[in-house]
Amino acid sequence: xxxDAETIRKILTxxxxxxxxxxxxxxxxxxxxxxxxxxxxxxxxxxPVHPKAETVHGEKGYASLADIPFEVDxxxxxxxxxxxxxxxxxxxxxxxxxxxxxLDVIDEAAYExxxxxxLDMVMDRCPAxxxxxxx
Numbered sequence: 308x309x310x311d312a313e314t315i316r317k318i319l320t321x322x323x324x325x326x327x328x329x330x331x332x333x334x335x336x337x338x339x340x341x342x343x344x345x346x347x348x349x350x351x352x353x354x355p356v357h358p359k360a361e362t363v364h365g366e367k368g369y370a371s372l373a374d375i376p377f378e379v380d381x382x383x384x385x386x387x388x389x390x391x392x393x394x395x396x397x398x399x400x401x402x403x404x405x406x407x408x409x410l411d412v413i414d415e416a417a418y419e420x421x422x423x424x425x426l427d428m429v430m431d432r433c434p435a436x437x438x439x440x441x442x
Contacts, residue, residue, distance in 0.1 A: 309408075309418055310429025315437050318427050322404045323380025324351050327372055329394050330385030331355040333363050338409070339385040345435050346383075354379065372397045383407045383434070392417035399424040409433055 326346055331339040332355070343353045343364055354375055355361060355368035362368055369375045372382065372394070382398035384391050384407065391408055395417040398406045406421050408414070408430040421428045 314427050318405045326351045326381045327354040327356050327379045328383045329356040332357045333361045372401050379403050381405045385409050388413050395421045
């Protein structure tokens with residue numbers, strides 16, 4: 308288990324409302340597209356992060372976390388596990404408060420580094436499944 312219920316609750320309710328969604332593009336068939344919309348409906352500001360830097364759900368996209376010119380609270384990661392570790396490191400570098408690796412995105416070394424840097428982190432979880440559990 309890579310994220311206890313308390314950490315999940317804290318990220319969803321206390322860590323802030325600006326979520327950078329890494330891997331979010333205009334492709335409606337990708338899970339990131341639907342999850343980003345769900346987060347918006349729950350009051351989160353989403354920031355698309357994708358090499359194409361597309362505008363998605365009305366929000367301007369950026370090619371990388373480092374390109375975002377404002378504070379990001381949570382970095383939500385929708386990339387393959389072998390690409391996720393460097394993104395977690397970038398999240399630490401930009402001063403994010405938390406990192407969320409989506410379902411099947413697992414990098415135990417990145418999890419340990421991110422937690423050691425003082426960020427909250429969950430891995431192999433989905434906000435769409437966790438938000439309803441908040442009650």
